[in-house]
Amino acid sequence: MEENELEQQDRRDFLSCLGSALACGAAAVAASALAPPATAATAATAGAKPPAIPGYDWSKHRWGYGVDATKCIGCLRCVEACKKENNVLGDAHHFRTWVERYVYLEGEETARIDSHADPVNIAASGSEGEYRFADRYKDAKVEKAFFVPKLCNHCTHPACVQVCPTGATYKTEDGVVVIDHTYCIGCQYCVQACPYGARYFDERRNVTDKCTWCYHRITKGLQPACVEVCPVGARIFGDLNDKQSPISQFVKNNQVQVLRRESGNAPNVFYVGIDKEVI
Amino acid sequence: MPRHIVRLVLLMVAIGAVGYVAKIFFTADSFYEYGHYRGKSVAEIASDKPKYKGSEYCESCHAERFAEWSKGVHNKSDIGKVVKCEVCHGAAGERDVRGMFEHLATGVDHPNKLKLVVPTDARKLCTLCHEKMPGRPAQQPQIVVASHAGTQQCTVCHNPHSPKLNLVSTAPTPIRGDAARGKAKAAACVGCHGAEGVSVNLPGPSLAGQNAAYFIAALKAYGTGARDNPMMSAFAKGASDDDAQDLAAYFAALKCQSSLTAEKQAAAAGRATASKCIACHGADGVSSNRAWPNLVGHSKDYLVAALRAYKSGSRKGNMMAGIVKTLSDAETENVAAYYAGASCK
Known part of the structure; x- marks a missing residue:
């Protein structure tokens, strides 16, 4: 009986000991996981040494991007320039930026959407390494049509970063x-998480x-290379901290909108001249 | 506490300790420097070499082309339309590729080894922006390719560096020939082109006052066989570049004279048809651009023969071939009479 009591006592002791140990362990893990980012955040705001980029201080800039769809002519020079500038895979299905064509035909409710990766457009360009829009609607009755350049929105609350x-x-x-890229393990969670489909997987390097x-x-x-080559000024880039920069002026002087506002990612690419079907 | 429990606790502590040490050991130095990422990677990403260098990079070597471009419609920065050099010619900088792509790095920029594209298929290139297509904004100049130029290349009429000017080149070609030497050499031409370069009822066209650049190009065309005429080909093959220059200088300096006045009645009828010619050859037969021939001072017969040659294809010319297709025989006669009757100024 006594022995039994002792055993029970021990079990109780053990459970309470285990409970506190788990609590301690959890606290320790939490501390080790949370503490470094916390210190980093305070260090960054306290003006820690910025990354060693010659002649550049990242704390002085806040970049933003604008797209004026009323100017885009769908020449796809941006797509080509981006691929060259960034060594993106040469085929039509890997790209960092792309242009979508929205065409409303008479009597149709929804837009027909295609991009340079559409088979008809690949056939028109002659190869997957060249990019052009085929004049595929020349015999159709087009009610409304426009081009929309797209790219990563560099969101303020990026879902892709959260899931990495x-x-x-x-x-x-x-x-x-x-x-x-040296830390990317190629799990592609971020590709899935991005609401804009702005990420692609590079099978050559096994990274996103x-x-x-x-x-x-x-x-x-x-x-950026796409802005550099855009022949009609449909792509605008600049520093939102500088009130005179092209992007600040663009945002100030236009009724800009963003894509998928409801996703809560707070995108930083501002659009002019698109309609409700563009997401 | 029983011994097996103590062992279990110790084991857990040991695992925790190993895990913690491993985390410290495997975490990169700069991780957490600015956040949950490797701080050094920021500078690494920023260290790539830009490939697109901007038009200013091209200016130092290609000043002439740059000047042409910067004044033209492909550089309208005031309305935000700028087609920079690298849009058509490709990126001038070849960057060194880091990491596992180092083998792809050539490490050279354009003037050194890296050759840039001189686009040969202008129809393909220019239509990327200028093919008429639903969705292109109205302010973008657009053409229906089939009806605009048939199968011709855009560069036949347009200078891609300054396309609005519409004609191949407006810069006068410097003539280094000597008119006095040319006069001596012109003795061989008199038989067909007339004394003082004025052809009156002779098989050849008048040459007096002809644009020197056109004269040289025409002579060269006979020499290479691009233009074929039993008489002229023989002369042209015997003529050196210097001869062509001297003759061009001589004939250009001569005063053009109207060959005949008998055809002036038909000329009135040809006036309407001449609207097809005026853009290039002028209403008075004096061409708006030195690359094209003046029509003033030619005999009607010569002009008719030339138009028929274009129509039959025995004389080649991308522009003219398209235009003569639309002319009836009567119109050909009349328009020839119109220009034959144009008075020299």
Whole structure:
């Protein structure tokens, strides 16, 4: 009986001991997991040394991007320039930026949408390495049509960053979502998480890839390659901190809208001239 | 506490400790520097070399083309329309590719080894932007390719660096020939083209006052066989570049004279038809651009023969071939009379 009591006592002791141990362990794990980001955040706001980019301080910039769909002519020079600038895979199905064509035919409720990756457009361009829109609606009665350039929205609350298990993708202080390819394990959670389909998987390197707003160019005072080559000024880029920059003026002087506002990602690519079917 | 429980607890602590040490050991130095990522990767991503270098990069070597372009309609920065050099010619910078793509790196920019594209198929290139298509904004100049130019290349009429000018080149070609030397050499031409370059009832066209650049190009065309005429081909093959220059200088300096006045009645009827010619050859037969021939001062017979040659295809010319297709025989006669009757100024 006594022994039994002792045993019960022990079990109770053990359970309480185990409980407190678990609590302690959880606290320790939580502390080790949470503490570093917390200190990092305070360090960053306290003006820690910015990354070693010559002549560039990321705390002084907040990049933004504008698309004026009323100007886009669908020449796809941006798609080609982006691929060259960033060594994107050469075929039609891997791209960091793309252009969609929305065509409303007479009597049709919804738009017909295609991009350079559509088989008809690939056939018109002659190969997957060249990009052009085929004049496929020349005999149809078109009520309304327009082109919409698309790219990563570099969201303020990026879902892709939230789901990354390794910290390979992140948002920089100046507002650009980038990927550290040496840390990417190719799980593609981020490809799934992005509401805009802006990420693609690079089978060549087994990593995910995406638009960086040409981070290597903008940190040198240049424009992203797509903005650089756009012949009609449909793509606008600049620093939202600078009230005179093209993007600040664009946002100020136009009724801009963003794609999928309801997703809660708070995108930073601002559109003019698109209608409700563009998402 | 029983010993097996103590062992279990110790084991858990040990696993925890190993895990913690492993985390410290395997976490990159700069991880957590700015957040839950490797801080050093920011500078790494920013260190790539830009490929697109901008039009200013091209200016130092291609000043002439740059000047042409910068004044033209492909550089209208005031309305935000700028077709930079690299849009058509490709990126001038070849960047060094890091990591596992190092083998792809050539490490050279355009003037060194990296050749840029000189687009040969302008129909394919220009129509990327200028093919008429639903969805293209109205302010974008667009053409229906089939009816605009048939199967011709855009560059036949348009200078891609400054397309609005519409004609191949407006810059006068410097003539280095000597008119005095040319006069001596022209002795061979008198038989068909007349004394002082004015052909009166002779098989050849008048040459007096003809544009020198056109003269040289025409002579060269006979020399290479691009234009074929038993008489002229023989002369042209014997003529050197210097001869062509001298002759061009001589004939260009001569005063053009109207060959005949007998056809002036038909000329009135040809005036309407001449609207097809005026854009290039002028209402008075003096061409708006030095690349095209003046029509003033030619005999009607010569002009009719030339138009028929274009129509039959025995004389080649992308522009003219398209235009003569639309002319009836009567119109050909009349328009020839119209220009034959144009008075020299």
